[in-house]
Amino acid sequence: MSNHNTFYAKASSPALNLIKNSWRTRKYLFLIPAVFSAWSFLLLISFINPQFSLETLYSTGGDGDDLSIVTTETNSISYNPIILDPLPPLQDLFVWPPNIRRPLCLPKIFVYPDSAKMGEFQVTEVPPMGTNYVAEQILLKQLRDKASDVHKNYVTENPEEADFFYVPFLGSKYLADCWFTKGIKGDCDVDEKYAEPMMNHIQRDYPYWNRTLGRDHIITHPMDSTSLYYKSRARMQNATFLTTVGDRRVVFGVDGRSRRYGDIVIPSSTALINLAHVNGADYLTVDGQPKSGERDIFLLFGGRYQDVKPEDSYSSGIRALLFNGLDQQPDYMIASSWSNPEYIGLLTRAKYGFAPQGYTLDTTRIWEYIAFGVVPVVIADGIIEPFEDDLDWDSFTVKIRREEAHRMDEILRSISAEDYEQKRQALWSYGRQALLDHGAWDLIVRALCRKGRLEGMRTITRDQHEQLGADTLILRSQETLDAYL
Template identity: 55%
Template sequence: MILTFKRIISSRRTITYFIAAGLFSWLYVLVRITFFTRSPYDLDSDLERRLAGSRTAHKSSRGINKNPTRHTPILLKPLPPIAPHLRWPPNIDEMLCRPKIYVYPDPPAIQEVYKRVPPVHTPYIAEHILLEQLRDPSSGAYKSYVTSNPEEADFFYIPFLGARYLNHCWFILGEKGDCDVDGQYVLPMMRYIQQELPYWNRTWGQDHLMVHPMDRTSLYYQQKDIMQNATFLTTSGDLRPLAPSVVGSRRYKNIVIPSATTILNLVKIDPLQYLTSSGHPKHKRRDIFVLFSGRYKDVQPDDVYSAGIRSLLLNGFDRQADYVIASGWGPEKYAKLLSRARYGLVPMGHTLGTTRLWECIAFGVVPVIIADGIVEPFEDDIDWASFSIKIRRDDAHRLDKILRAIPEEQYQKMQKRVWEYGRRVLLTRDSWHLIVRDLCRRRHLEGKRTIDRDNHVDLTNSFMIIQS
């Protein structure tokens, strides 16, 4: 029997079987290690797993435990609540301080200019909207902050409407220049403020406010130096080192504000025409996964415009069945699409900020911001991460993977947050209240109420209510 066994073992066929079995075992181990072992730090692997389905139960015992480490997770009790003044984001329903703002009247020379320069319907009307809120006795901003006595004011508002003048020049008169905006508008306005009234010279303009709603802020004016001491309310917030020379951004001098948009502030479409009071479509579900409206077809990867980001839309994203990407829609068509979208792309254009951000927020669409270095309005008070998604330029090509990896439960929370919280940032909602919160910090007025310029008392509960 032993001899028979030795003869079988030593036969060529048996040796071949042993060699084949060894090779197969080695190949199995190699394939297992290469393709089926995941690193807990591999973001691509994690995204693919979530796409294919944490949502899918694995049959193996290893697949059932989704913890990527060998350690058992520890679940602890939540921490106790902390005092309201230690929490972030803060409660923006309460005033941080209650200063007084004096709004200058239009100088006589400027009133003459307005007779021949009517308002122009462009998205650069934030300057007009904010001024009207301060001049309207029925508005919350007027009731809460405006004083008719300049001697008791903490801040002075210059009714500067430079975008109105320039837009009339460009779009109505069809001029390629600036129509002498400095001689006809800037100098008469600023000379009146600086030479005929005493308030600018008390602080050399440090307590003065003015709005610059266009991309290059004050760089449109040759006489920009005479206004530089004022605090600019601007729609451009930019952290990039070259930004000051490109768009006139002043990180610690400007206050970034929302911009006006065509469909909200010019056509004045009400999102509630298309959505319920809770932010859901009236007639359809949100069946558009990603929506984008804007220029992209002629953008190349190495373009300065949009840092090439929009060129990616031509390389597959626009062919996804549940993406809607185009330009040139009418306001009503665009509003209907917004009411059906889950995510809205907000890639940079000439500047980091674009008006489509505010259109997305107004319609309860979760904005996907692709603009490295952007400063969003009121970041000291508003938790932008709770209702928006930021994707870096270097990850923009992975946009679809990133968005599809977001669990439905997380998306629903963000969408609800956009509707109930994010919309408060819109220009026509709480903007002046949020601007004032920033001014409170700059003048170290937190917790104070102004009696007059040199007399501030503690802000009591009865004065913390925002007037509506």
């Protein structure tokens, strides 16, 4: 027998086997007190918290849901948010949205004078009418008022040094006078009596249109169908249109009603603000709150809705929701219309103002809301708001998609009081500058600067520009500045 086999036989003797088995058993004896200690610990926890049990522990199935709830309740840890030092402020040129008092460029605009060649209507004084289509008249008046900031900042009397040319086209004034004053339907011979004579005069009696085929000219079309009212619109197409219709939807681009890169979207006028000359600031405190009482109306809307069905093309059916329960909410105020005194009182009390699309995506109500510090609720998928390149509309409006419109009440009530107040303050201190009688021309000119590739330039003559100074500010009268304070 070999030495190896002899050792193996000895190691396999009964005595050695007993010793070996005894050692193996003793090696794991420490597990007994460990298991006992763990069991005692679990019993102690179950005594302290009767809701805890091994059954609860095992029932989690590894996903941790039930256990996490118990752990959170029994071992809650207070969390103190980390507040870091604020970042230093940026220079104006790096901030968005920008300070519109710092101009993007300072161009010169020549305004064509009135002439009998423009048609008999152009030199006839038509009394104001109760329509929402007077934006063209407001903008033209601001340009021609030599005492206005707009005239002082941008207008030149010398067409040879102008970067842009403003055509005093008042097509909506012509049509409104025909439809609402004279009661005539149809196109009212607007082309023969007004549009054609106007364009003939501009294109034939002056040399400036033909220099660029009209690309440096400006024409205002503040009605729903923009230039589609005129058969002679092809003659106007190269001009930049100032329009209240801003629409990204394909159908409006195809029919030419909304030209994404050919138009500048401007605010609409309203009968309350621009014809009755009601100033919302007169009814509110300096920070935009009611002078008496509080904003106890949750949502306000006045307009057409009772005959609208969900499948209608008008408003894409959105206004049908108002006649489907929302008009019964105790803190909503919804009606077809009110008198001006009633409406003013309601505007001072409202938190939110409903601004759904109608025939077009824009609505004049939004400007009444903004003037009275009411946060607009916009439901108009694809809308291009005025001056989106310079105004942060999200900061002072609530936008809801059409597919979520049925949840409007839920969405609005989920907005915290702090978030609402932040929007309201932004609206009052910042959003109002878009109004026609506030900073509209400053914002229009910024858009013209981009179209004319004049960023950072000041006009000296038509063919000569110089760099703007870093400290250049747009001139504003004290009266205009006070309107923002």
